[in-house]
């Protein structure tokens with residue numbers, strides 16, 4: 017290595033020691049400000065790699081390589097004349113002579129110096145801490161060593177239950193080790209969490225099979241009997257483990273500063289001012305080695321702000337200062353959400369605290385508010401971080417808390433104030449703290465032509481650090497786009513530049529009756545699996561024609577085309593309608609006989625009816641013929657249409673029933689069974705408030721009252737359960753049906769494709785109140801139209817299976833092969849609990865081997 | 869070598885805009901009849917390598933960025949009808965044949 021390249025005398029030398037995340041950010045910043053023109057820049061890094069993303073270090077164990085984590089491949093440096101040297105430890109600063117000494121004996125003069133030496137992991141001086149198979153968790157090389165060791169052993173232990181310790185524990189677990197965590201303090205994450213939060217977290221982590229020892233001091237590490245090490249604890253107990261990983265905190269890497277006599281903190285750290293200058297005005301210090309106002313900042317975001325301030329000062333911009341940083345954090349540790357905002361421990365004077373704790377779902381939330389209850393000072397979240405963004409914004413921007421402040425940490429319930437809308441955020445609100453990007457920065461970027469989250473990320477870097485701000489960033493970008501009047505594309509697919517709602521109106525108003533006609537007049541290309549079924553469904557909602565009519569057949573997804581649900585092996589299930597779950601013994605016998613004859617797997621469904629599985633394509637019409645002859649109709653279990661109306665026996669049999677829920681359920685099911693809708697619809701009717709039919713979890717729920725019926729709308733079970741909203745009370749039969757007609761038709765007319773009523777309601781501007789105005793007060797003047805549309809659907813109902821059985825052309829499509837009478841030999845069943853089930857791949861191979 | 873055309877079925881067995889299954893020399897073939905395309909008829913394997921079932925003939929035909937494809941009815945991957953390529957996963961390829969309509973007759977041959 018040589019430093020004797022002739023440098024033009026008038027350019028001062030700027031040297032950066034340390035090429036970690038912050039040192040690299042500094043180089044980026046100074047280049048951005050033209051500093052490479054002003055200075056000869058040289059960078060030294062001790063590690064063999066150029067700067068890499070330490071924040072995402074753990075991803076090195078889950079598939080990322082060193083190149084994926086690299087923050088630069090050196091081109092930025094090369095292109096701007098920045099010289100860089102890896103594997104180069106700086107060992108001395110001679111401040112008088114203004115030179116640096118390197119480990120290899122070279123020396124180099126400097127005019128300005130930046131120390132970005134970061135920190136090193138603290139290893140408690142426990143006897144035995146230097147034994148083999150002990151590690152720290154900071155660099156790529158550390159991780160290589162851990163991975164090598166983990167291949168040969170079975171148990172791993174992390175000493176330290178802080179943020180990094182738990183992340184390391186997760187890594188050990190991912191490496192397949194039986195993992196334990198030993199923490200000296202009485203709780204996990206003592207810095208961020210209060211006692212209760214720590215104990216909830218402990219419970220969650222133990223639930224994941226990680227042993228947690230809190231309040232545990234390790235006295236010595238010696239040879240183990242069953243494992244490589246034995247850790248002897250102060251209370252006389254011990255733990256045997258093969259691998260030990262120390263993660264007991266970090267210490268600023270300040271050896272150079274100490275050696276050269278720079279001013280330091282009592283417990284280490286290089287003292288800096290707001291410009292990030294040390295006690296020597298020509299030497300700056302940034303990142304985890306720097307001590308500002310007696311504080312070390314162990315996160316990357318404050319380091320980046322320091323880098324910006326130092327670069328600014330060097331370039332003569334005195335306006336950029338480092339004045340402290342917010343240390344709020346949110347993390348997913350071992351799959352558990354943990355968040356901490358501001359004064360998590362509630363140490364501010366006079367502060368008041370709200371706590372919400374749910375031992376069932378293991379979550380804990382605490383809010384620390386000012387004495388007058390107006391401002392948020394801090395918060396702790398364990399178990400569910402969906403509250404974090406809103407709380408952080410209240411805290412960072414000192415926004416006045418709402419009247420019922422505690423609702424910010426309560427689970428969402430009716431009437432709770434919604435999360436803070438991005439509109440409410442001031443322009444100065446910090447959206448991405450890693451890159452210090454404000455709402456204003458984003459709005460500027462959007463105004464300057466960044467019209468997607470991706471573009472905004474590129475321009476502002478927001479969201480490219482820890483990634484924690486991604487959800488909020490998207491909201492802000494969407495909001496800005498909306499404000500500019502830019503449409504966020506809602507086109508259904510490449511063939512139609514319309515939303516489903518637009519298509520509905522076009523079809524209805526233009527009296528369009530076929531896909532081809534619609535495509536010709538309003539679309540382009542030839543259609544796809546998105547628009548075809550969507551249009552098929554709208555055509556059916558509006559005109560209610562036979563779905564297998566020749567021109568509609570190609571629109572139907574398999575399930576609708578063959579009027580059954582395709583199973584994993586290509587066979588189908590058969591679900592006849594059993595309105596309200598009520599069935600005569602005679603019909604039950606028919607189902608049993610047919611199932612027996614065709615050897616179909618038989619099961620009672622979650623929707624109170626019976627499903628027969630394992631029918632092949634050619635068997636479908638044969639089986640349905642038997643069922644239709646016995647008086648069954650299609651259950652449309654395959655359709656985006658009415659599924660079931662669940663019911664309880666109600667007042668006819670039940671001693672508590674106040675109304676005849678059974679008759680109502682059967683009537684409702686028969687009324688709406690033909691309706692094709694944006695997604696499936698489910699009903700239930702309960703005979704009293706005990707609610708045995710679970711009506712409040714259905715799209716339409718009806719509960720009998722002394723005065724008639726209470727109607728609930730837009731409930732959902734499934735992936736994201738939602739309780740139905742109480743729409744109207746004590747209705748008579750006629751009004752009940754009128755309201756249901758209108759709610760369903762309005763939904764069919766306005767919802768997106770594959771949007772359940774629950775999601776539709778959540779997105780409906782004006783919400784429940786608006787829906788009431790439309791349906792009850794006829795605010796839009798469209799009730800007559802809605803009523804007529806529903807009457808039409810009800811009047812034109814036909815059982816699709818019945819129609820199909822009468823249509824020889826349609827029946828032809830149920831052939832397994834057009835040129836051969838055999839069966840699909842990949843459909844193989846084996847027996848389990850006295851019924852058939854599809855054979856697994858392995859079983860198929862075994863069967864073939866036997867036959868062969 | 870001149871290609872060997874095999875007669876598979878009649879045009880009347882096909883469904884306009886959709887697929888049907890045929891058995892050719894012990895192998896399941898999915899035939900698609902798309903009059904508005906240049907090729908009119910297409911033939912690919914009926915086996916869905918993702919769903920591991922013989923179902924591709926029962927998928928929806930999708931015209932995507934100029935390609936005629938079928939979307940698997942099980943997990944919705946798209947297979948290009950003229951080449952057997954999978955749009956979602958370029959390591960998954962399924963067999964395809966040349967196909968033609970002559971009068972009422974439908975033929976296929978090795979590509």
Ligand code: SRM
Pocket residue numbers: 581582583589590591619620621622623624625626627653659660662696698713714731732733734735736772
């Ligand atoms: C058979 C059945 C399970 C059972 O063995 O009991 C079942 C089976 C299927 N359900 Fe279900 N669901 C069944 C009751 C339910 C219930 C319970 C209920 O209806 O009371 C729910 C929760 C209630 C709800 O929907 O709000 C339910 C929520 C779902 C969901 C999630 C919907 C959601 O909004 O989150 C799906 C996925 C979807 O529709 O996109 C689904 C989808 C499916 C599909 C269609 C998945 C598929 O594409 O293969 C299954 C095919 C059935 C078949 O092959 O015949 N199934 N499914 C039940 C048939 C009821 C019936 O008689 O029609």
Ligand SMILES: Cc1cc2nc3c(=O)[nH]c(=O)nc-3n(C[C@H](O)[C@H](O)[C@H](O)COP(=O)(O)OP(=O)(O)OC[C@H]3O[C@@H](n4cnc5c(N)ncnc54)[C@H](O)[C@@H]3O)c2cc1C
Pocket residue numbers: 033034035036037038039040060061062063070071072073074104105106107132133134135153154155180183269272302303304305313314315316317319482
């Ligand atoms: C596993 C892990 C997860 C983390 N997760 C997060 C997170 O989610 N969010 C967050 O904000 N922060 C996180 N951090 C912390 C974050 O990585 C640090 O705050 C950040 O890396 C600090 O950057 P730095 O440049 O100051 O120090 P470093 O990245 O440590 O860089 C300092 C560099 O200087 C070199 N060096 C030191 N002395 C010399 C010398 N004398 N000569 C030459 N080179 C020298 C070192 O070898 C090192 O490469 C995490 C850290 C780890 C280890």
Ligand code: SF4
Pocket residue numbers: none
């Ligand atoms: S819960 Fe899932 S696996 Fe079970 S039937 Fe419903 S969709 Fe199928």
Ligand code: FES
Pocket residue numbers: 447448449450451478479480481482483484485486
């Ligand atoms: S807050 Fe970390 S990337 Fe935005």
